[in-house]
Amino acid sequence: LAKTTQPISMDSYEGQEVNITCSHNNIATNDYITWYQQFPSQGPRFIIQGYKTKVTNEVASLFIPADRKSSTLSLPRVSLSDTAVYYCLVGSNDYKLSFGAGTTVTVRA
């Protein structure tokens, strides 16, 4: 499983865009990049997944450069309820997930 590196924490204010970059230098050819969100005392929740270029859904965008050695999760116009831990995971469809430390995002009013 490819190891990932993310910032430990990020602070933001309501209405701002938050971008979290994850490094995964050893990503394999068949690996996907997946981001999860976790609130305190809850299980993680799937946010977005991508393989290359850009993926966008109703809650976030995921930018993946051509070399795929990093990825950036973009949360547009965050609100207080976006305060959570965000995990970047890299792996293929072989079930097992290896969680890194994650990024604690704190949104302030």
Next chain:
Amino acid sequence: GAVVSQHPSWVICKSGTSVKIECRSLDFQATTMFWYRQFPKQSLMLMATSNEGSKATYEQGVEKDKFLINHASLTLSTLTVTSAHPEDSSFYICSTPTEYQETQYFGPGTRLLVL
């Protein structure tokens, strides 16, 4: 709505007793379920992989005789913490792959406190 449920959501027990945690897939069959443990301010750590109809596969350092896993049906996996001790106090989370295994559904978690 939720696709994976856990029961109980929290439990307090005395040291030396056993505690069973259930993980259910709702409205779909789950041949594989995963069990994670998460200590305060830490990330999730995979404990074991539960396979329906066969023995569970445990990660290195996880005692299989202490954390008993049973996956007797396609919708239910149970984790039993035997002879629980205060250091077993943690947040236990289960998950199962989605239909095309591209990601996982996670349960809401079970908070265990051993006194």
